Amino acid sequence: MYKLLIKRLLDFLMAIIGLVILSPVFIVVYIILYFSNDGKPFFFQSRPGKDEIIFNIIKFKTMNDKKDENGNLLPDVQRITSIGRFIRKTSLDEIPQLINVLKGDMSVIGPRPLLIMYLPLYSEEQATRHNIRPGITGWAQVNGRNAITWKQKFTYDVYYVNNLSFLLDLKILFMTLKKVILKDGVNSSDEFTMQKFTGEDN
Numbered sequence: 001m002y003k004l005l006i007k008r009l010l011d012f013l014m015a016i017i018g019l020v021i022l023s024p025v026f027i028v029v030y031i032i033l034y035f036s037n038d039g040k041p042f043f044f045q046s047r048p049g050k051d052e053i054i055f056n057i058i059k060f061k062t063m064n065d066k067k068d069e070n071g072n073l074l075p076d077v078q079r080i081t082s083i084g085r086f087i088r089k090t091s092l093d094e095i096p097q098l099i100n101v102l103k104g105d106m107s108v109i110g111p112r113p114l115l116i117m118y119l120p121l122y123s124e125e126q127a128t129r130h131n132i133r134p135g136i137t138g139w140a141q142v143n144g145r146n147a148i149t150w151k152q153k154f155t156y157d158v159y160y161v162n163n164l165s166f167l168l169d170l171k172i173l174f175m176t177l178k179k180v181i182l183k184d185g186v187n188s189s190d191e192f193t194m195q196k197f198t199g200e201d202n
Contacts, residue, residue, distance in 0.1 A: 002166050003132070011108050011133075015101040022095055029060055029092055036083055037061050042096060047113035050133045055105040057113055058096040062088050091180050097136045109169045110135025111157040118197050122154075129157040132164065139168070142175035150197045 019026070033041035043061040046054050062084030066074050073079065080088070087093050100106040106113065113134035122129075140148070140156035148156075160168070 003164050006166070007107065007164075007169070008104075011101050014108050015098045018095075018098050019102075022098075025092065026095055029087065029095070032083060033060055033087075036081060037064065043093075046116055047134070048116055048119055048130060049105050049113060050130060052119060052130050054116065055100070055103075055113075057105075058099055060087055060093040060096060062093050094136055101136065105133070107133040107135045109137055109172050111138050111160060112141065114197070121197060121199050125158055126154045128161050129154065131161055137172060137176040139172055142172055142179060145179075150195075 030041045040061055043059045043063075044056045045059075047057045049055045062081065063076060063079040064081055066079055068074055084093075097106060101108055110133050111129040138157065139160040140153045143156050144152065
């Protein structure tokens with residue numbers, strides 16, 4: 001009952017409440033990024049959701065689009081802006097995903113939506129992470145986020161899918177708030193994003 005109906009209802013309500021409460025922050029960040037990113041405050045990227053259905057995730061844009069002499073984007077660490085660094089450390093870049101939650105693309109809590117290019121690389125067990133809606137935060141995020149290996153991350157994701165419950169969601173929600181306040185586990189070492197996933201044992 002919770003998984004099929006109540007969770008989606010709670011997601012919708014939390015997304016509305018979250019957007020209302022955070023609207024002043026949303027507007028301020030939007031204006032700052034609009035001018036610092038040449039009129040592009042948002043970052044859109046196609047990600048696989050529930051049942052591997054593709055949707056566009058929405059985040060605040062924290063990196064510029066600078067490229068090398070070959071036309072390839074520079075490494076993340078070279079493209080992140082000073083304001084983008086602050087926005088990431090405070091997790092403010094995640095706020096627009098509440099719009100994804102309202103649309104039904106995502107849940108507040110669930111496995112993080114990863115890149116489409118990873119879909120063929122999952123084992124059968126790892127692929128079960130797509131049996132439910134992806135989330136803004138999840139069991140893997142409160143247990144290490146970018147500081148853990150891909151194998152550990154998928155283990156946490158599969159555990160969540162198999163043990164989804166109101167009490168587990170409540171636990172993850174409180175652990176997420178604690179990590180956001182303490183700015184804990186946002187990045188691994190000096191990297192701003194995880195290393196690319198290349199296969200089951202990565």
